[in-house]
Amino acid sequence: MYGCEIWTEEDKMIKDDETMAWKFLSATQINTLLEQDIPGVQKQLEEFLDLKQHKTSLKEAVVLDYYVSGFCWAKEMDFAAAQIAGFMTLLNLLLENLDTQRMTLVENIQELRRTMAGVGLCRSEKSGGFEFFTVDQAKAVVGYLEISLFQHYALYEYLFHSPREEIVIGDENVVELVKPADAPFPAPLEEGLACDIYSAFIALIPAAEDVVEETEGGVQLEEQPEAETPVDPLTGYCIDDIKSVLGEVTTEMISHLQTEINEKLQMQEEAYSVRIEKLKKT
Known part of the structure; x- marks a missing residue:
């Protein structure tokens, strides 16, 4: 060893x-x-x-x-x-x-x-x-x-x-800028303000401010035309007139529906009659 x-x-x-x-x-x-x-x-x-x-x-x-x-x-x-x-x-x-x-x-x-x-x-x-x-x-x-x-x-x-593809993970975001408002108030958001309220209280405000003109004696404001007041389409009608018109419309609609229901009932009656005749023959 x-x-x-x-x-x-x-x-x-x-x-x-x-x-x-x-x-x-x-x-x-x-x-x-x-x-x-x-x-x-x-x-x-x-x-x-x-x-x-x-x-x-x-x-x-x-x-x-x-x-x-x-x-x-x-x-x-x-x-x-x-x-x-x-x-x-x-x-x-x-x-x-x-x-x-x-x-x-x-x-x-x-x-x-x-x-x-x-x-x-x-x-x-x-x-x-x-x-x-x-x-x-x-x-x-x-x-x-x-x-x-x-x-x-x-x-x-x-x-x-082994070559591998490079995976680029990204996210594109589109940002929309707010447009400049012509009126003192911006346009309403759909989820924030109803159109009727906007039309009644905001849209009627003048879009432009009064033009200021300078003169030798001081400052003179240019007169602006007054905004037209919206006309109510029901002006001149009383309650009885409205009830009369609604009654005529309702009667016309009900008569039309009644005619349509009668036609459908008649068709069903004829169909059942045919089926009963077949059962009698058998």
Whole structure:
């Protein structure tokens, strides 16, 4: 059996620097994220990744959620700072393979297998750079990637490589300005003032003001013609005349209705007689 070489903490840090641990986020950035709660982590990653349009861009929103969820999961797993940094680098590597390299699901899984080679071995020649994970941690990482990225791989492919139409949501409003009034009062609103009231009390007011003429001795007002008073069409008739006219109209209407009713009754009587004759024959 070959024994494993014992490393000091300094050797581990040097080895971590040589591997994939700090390729994506620096040690300072990881320590800053570890001090934040979930909203703070999201805000810091917005700055680190320069995602300025995540509120309006679906792609940036998904990418931000991808990294925030991954960091929170690694933190809950009690990973060390270097291990969290390595996990974030692995997330970035797989997402870049999908985005820029356009790797298929099978190709990206093979890439994950290559990078995770050497986990659990001491200074293995086949190491992919993530040997700072233990075997159990590597299994947990693979399980997380399976239910997060790989399970929804087709959706990520559609997000990065399928063009989408931009939908502009707007609303056009037509504003109608009030026309200048020729009279001292504006035209009435249909729901606010009856036409008869407007005609009786407002429309009869002169439309124009008196014209003021300046003379040498002072100010002289131009005389305006008086408005004509509306004539009542019932003027000259008494109540008896009105009752007489209404009586004639009522009698004429009733006689017309009576004739129409008699005609309908006669038609129904004839129809019933025909039906009775048919019943007698049967």
